[in-house]
Structures are given as C-alpha cells and as structure tokens.
Amino acid sequence: MSRRARGRFSNFCNKDLIVLLDMDQVLADFEGYFLKRYKERFPNDPFIPLEERKGFFIRDQYAKLRDDLPDKVRAVYNEEGFFRDLPEIEGAVSAALEMSKMEGLEVFLCSSPLTEYQYCLTEKFEWIEKHLGPEFLDYVILTKDKTVINGHILIDDRPRIKGSCKSPIWEHIVFNACHNLTSEVDGKRRLNNWTDGKWRDIIEDFKKRI
Ligand SMILES: Cc1cn([C@H]2C[C@H](OP(=O)(O)O)[C@@H](CO)O2)c(=O)[nH]c1=O
Numbered sequence: 290m291s292r293r294a295r296g297r298f299s300n301f302c303n304k305d306l307i308v309l310l311d312m313d314q315v316l317a318d319f320e321g322y323f324l325k326r327y328k329e330r331f332p333n334d335p336f337i338p339l340e341e342r343k344g345f346f347i348r349d350q351y352a353k354l355r356d357d358l359p360d361k362v363r364a365v366y367n368e369e370g371f372f373r374d375l376p377e378i379e380g381a382v383s384a385a386l387e388m389s390k391m392e393g394l395e396v397f398l399c400s401s402p403l404t405e406y407q408y409c410l411t412e413k414f415e416w417i418e419k420h421l422g423p424e425f426l427d428y429v430i431l432t433k434d435k436t437v438i439n440g441h442i443l444i445d446d447r448p449r450i451k452g453s454c455k456s457p458i459w460e461h462i463v464f465n466a467c468h469n470l471t472s473e474v475d476g477k478r479r480l481n482n483w484t485d486g487k488w489r490d491i492i493e494d495f496k497k498r499i
C-alpha cells in the first residue's frame with residue numbers, strides 16, 4: 290500500500306489494523322482433503338501427490354493428465370459436505386483466535402465462493418461457526434473479487450489476486466501452500482505456516498508502519 294493510500298485508509302478506518310484472512314489453504318486444508326476424497330471416490334484414476342502440485346487450480350493440472358479428470362476433480366469439491374468437513378491447517382484456528390483478540394486489530398475472513406455455490410456458501414459459514422465460534426460469523430466477507438475489499442493485510446495462498454481494482458489497498462502476504470511454492474510472487478512476503486509464530490512478527494511490523 291502506498292503511504293498516501295494508507296493515510297487515506299487510516300482516516301476512515303477506526304481500527305489500527307484490519308487483517309483479511311483467506312479460508313481455503315490458509316485456514317482450511319482444501320488441497321489435502323481434496324486429494325483424500327478424490328482417491329476415495331476415484332481409486333483407479335491417476336492422481337497428483339501434494340509434493341507435485343503446481344498452479345492454483347487443481348483441475349488445470351489434472352487436465353494435463355487426462356481429458357476426463359477435470360470433471361472428476363470438480364465433482365469432488367462440489368460434493369455436499371466437502372467445505373463443511375475440511376480439516377484445519379495446523380495452528381490456523383488458534384492463530385486466528387489469538388489475532389482477533391489483539392488490541393486495535395480487526396480480523397475478517399475473506400474467501401471466494403465457488404460459482405457452484407449450492408453447498409459451498411452455507412458450508413463455509415458452518416465451518417467458521419464450528420472452528421472459530423459464532424462470534425466470527427459477523428466478520429465474514431464472501432466475494433469473487435478481493436481487490437475491492439478494504440483492509441491493511443490480506444493473507445492468501447493464491448499468488449496473484451486480480452480483480453476490478455488495479456491497486457488493492459491491502460498488502461498481500463502469500464501463505465505457502467503445496468501449489469504455490471515455486472510460483473512467482475512479485476516480491477511479496479510469504480508466510481510459511483501458523484506454527485512457527487512468524488505471523489506475529491508480520492502483524493507487529495504492520496502496526497509500526499501504519
Ligand atoms: C477450484 C478451486 C478452488 N479453490 C478455493 C479457493 C476459494 O477459496 P478461498 O478464497 O477461501 O481460498 C474457493 C472458491 O474458488 O475454493 C482452491 O483453492 N483450488 C481450486 O482448485
């Protein structure tokens with residue numbers, strides 16, 4: 290965020306720091322659970338181990354293996370219960386809860402729904418209620434376009450986040466995931482995990498800068 294944009298934002302924002310947390314692959318283990326369900330449902334089809342995943346959309350990499358696989362990939366995450374039953378990324382829930390209690394800081398969940406929204410939309414809310422508690426339901430932003438959302442930091446596994454706004458107001462911290470480890474991130478900071486405590490350094494760093 291430029292100094293000018295930050296100044297403008299601080300004038301209308303009554304919290305010192307607004308953190309936007311992505312859900313899939315930041316809080317919830319989309320990739321790991323996808324692979325488990327895919328192997329259970331299609332045991333005789335080829336699969337891509339997590340160490341070999343590359344690129345954001347799972348279906349794009351499966352399409353390179355065989356023409357019929359993208360539909361099978363979609364069938365897995367469009368299934369009832371997929372989003373509801375996603376396991377937590379290690380340490381994510383306790384980090385989000387700790388962050389949300391920090392002085393002068395507001396945490397919002399900022400997640401994109403699938404276009405096939407039938408289960409995904411409500412199940413994302415169910416996941417939040419179950420793992421983070423009902424109080425968090427007031428801090429949910431579901432949007433296809435994260436660039437138009439206000440906040441100081443967006444922690445998200447997607448290496449490039451595009452949308453209608455060319456210069457989003459937030460700074461993107463790339464959360465490391467199997468699919469993005471070799472992706473070009475245009476000099477953005479990365480966060481490895483929720484367990485080594487480095488997320489607190491990033492928050493403290495931002496508090497000093499704004
Ligand atoms: C199709 C697809 C979706 N997703 C996630 C990203 C979005 O959630 P989030 O914005 O919480 O990361 C959601 C809808 O696209 O599903 C993947 O992570 N990989 C995929 O291949």
Ligand SMILES: [Mg+2]
Pocket residue numbers: 311312313314315445446447
């Ligand atoms: Mg994500």
